[in-house]
Amino acid sequence: MIDRKRGFYDEERETMARNDREGFIRRNLRETVAFAYEKAPAVRKKMGEAGVRPNDIQDIADLAKIPFTRKTDLKNIQKGELPFGGLAAVPPSALRRIYVSPGPTYDPEGREETHWRWEKAFVAAGFRPGDIVQNTFMYHFSPAGLMFDEALIRIGCTVIPAGVGNTDMQVQVLKDLRVTGYVGTPSFLMTLLEKAKEIGLMPGDGLHLQVALVAAEMLPESLRKRFQEEFGIQVRQAYGTADVGSLGYECFQASGMHIPDEIVMELVDPASGKPVGPGEIGEVVVTLPNTTYPLVRFATGDLSLYTDLPCPCGRTSPRLLRIVGRVDQVTKVKGMFVHPEQVLQMEKKVPEASSLQLVISRSGHDDKMTIRAPLSERALPSEALRERIKATAREITRLRGEVVFVRVEEMTEREKKILDARKWD
Numbered sequence: 001m002i003d004r005k006r007g008f009y010d011e012e013r014e015t016m017a018r019n020d021r022e023g024f025i026r027r028n029l030r031e032t033v034a035f036a037y038e039k040a041p042a043v044r045k046k047m048g049e050a051g052v053r054p055n056d057i058q059d060i061a062d063l064a065k066i067p068f069t070r071k072t073d074l075k076n077i078q079k080g081e082l083p084f085g086g087l088a089a090v091p092p093s094a095l096r097r098i099y100v101s102p103g104p105t106y107d108p109e110g111r112e113e114t115h116w117r118w119e120k121a122f123v124a125a126g127f128r129p130g131d132i133v134q135n136t137f138m139y140h141f142s143p144a145g146l147m148f149d150e151a152l153i154r155i156g157c158t159v160i161p162a163g164v165g166n167t168d169m170q171v172q173v174l175k176d177l178r179v180t181g182y183v184g185t186p187s188f189l190m191t192l193l194e195k196a197k198e199i200g201l202m203p204g205d206g207l208h209l210q211v212a213l214v215a216a217e218m219l220p221e222s223l224r225k226r227f228q229e230e231f232g233i234q235v236r237q238a239y240g241t242a243d244v245g246s247l248g249y250e251c252f253q254a255s256g257m258h259i260p261d262e263i264v265m266e267l268v269d270p271a272s273g274k275p276v277g278p279g280e281i282g283e284v285v286v287t288l289p290n291t292t293y294p295l296v297r298f299a300t301g302d303l304s305l306y307t308d309l310p311c312p313c314g315r316t317s318p319r320l321l322r323i324v325g326r327v328d329q330v331t332k333v334k335g336m337f338v339h340p341e342q343v344l345q346m347e348k349k350v351p352e353a354s355s356l357q358l359v360i361s362r363s364g365h366d367d368k369m370t371i372r373a374p375l376s377e378r379a380l381p382s383e384a385l386r387e388r389i390k391a392t393a394r395e396i397t398r399l400r401g402e403v404v405f406v407r408v409e410e411m412t413e414r415e416k417k418i419l420d421a422r423k424w425d
């Protein structure tokens with residue numbers, strides 16, 4: 001039996017003591033900022049405009065002096081000076097590859113040994129040398145396919161560059177090549193497994209999958225459970241972007257995604273711009289030690305929350321508990337930020353409602369919040385329930401709202417947790 005529960009890619013780094021970790025990150029931070037200032041004109045420019053010199057950045061807290069580079073602005077930054085808007089530290093001819101993301105924005109890949117750093121994620125997820133891995137991420141234009149492909153090869157796996165789609169062929173390959181590992185989205189994995197089941201392939205009988213790393217979509221725990229119980233597949237998830245590569249990965253414990261040791265990550269409150277504490281929601285902002293693309297305060301637009309409690313796996317890095325949404329889904333109501341995650345929290349506290357939706361409108365010059373509450377079959381509307389929903393909303397969003405009991409069919413744009421119906425003309 002292969003042990004897929006324990007194992008490290010770089011045990012010394014991944015398990016370093018808290019003090020050593022802080023020192024290591026501080027060193028990476030200083031070197032990255034100094035390097036980017038020297039080699040990446042756009043970083044030098046934004047630091048110059050903020051009146052900051054590399055020596056002013058000694059600690060993570062000092063980073064607040066430097067403005068963000070927003071992922072959503074990349075397209076425009078790059079247009080100013082194609083292809084990378086002065087953010088790369090080397091000319092295009094020195095790169096290994098250049099990728100094209102929707103926009104388009106261009107993503108450089110340097111000649112470093114590992115540009116995207118997914119090796120730790122695979123080992124933590126349970127991939128081992130000798131695994132035959134079907135990689136169903138896209139290989140053309142997007143970095144997704146190759147960034148996982150190369151990390152798998154580096155840890156001793158064999159890769160089938162399957163790419164997206166082609167369900168029938170993919171299932172055939174799973175069987176013919178006795179594939180043991182999968183990389184891709186969780187939904188496509190379930191599509192493949194259902195197809196396999198349909199034609200009579202079962203675990204131990206034509207189906208050899210044991211381990212999977214999934215990304216780019218939410219992995220509901222109910223789905224993870226099905227993968228494990230119905231198909232015997234150990235599924236772990238990871239988080240990353242086309243600009244930065246690996247930003248987090250689950251270990252065997254599957255209780256949050258370890259932040260890669262080598263990157264400098266801040267979680268920043270979108271309202272105040274201040275770093276948040278454990279359990280609080282903030283935007284993922286990355287400073288990336290990379291000799292090709294040394295990003296300084298790159299704001300991903302993703303909202304997350306972290307814990308720094310020790311993980312039984314032995315890794316000492318903090319963990320991102322989950323990705324809870326995008327900064328651009330955050331709505332400002334009466335000066336307060338409200339985000340979809342808060343509505344999910346409210347739903348947990350009101351089991352009588354089958355879901356909840358906040359509708360934000362204007363009444364004169366004031367914002368008005370209405371809470372739409374379709375009730376589940378057995379629940380009845382009452383004043384007591386109305387008051388409880390109001391109180392829950394106040395507790396979680398710090399805002400007052402009116403509650404309306406509605407039927408699900410009456411709700412417009414039901415998929416939205418927050419519906420901004422304000423007109424500003």
Ligand SMILES: [Zn+2]
Nearest residue numbers: 251311313315
């Ligand atoms: Zn762990």
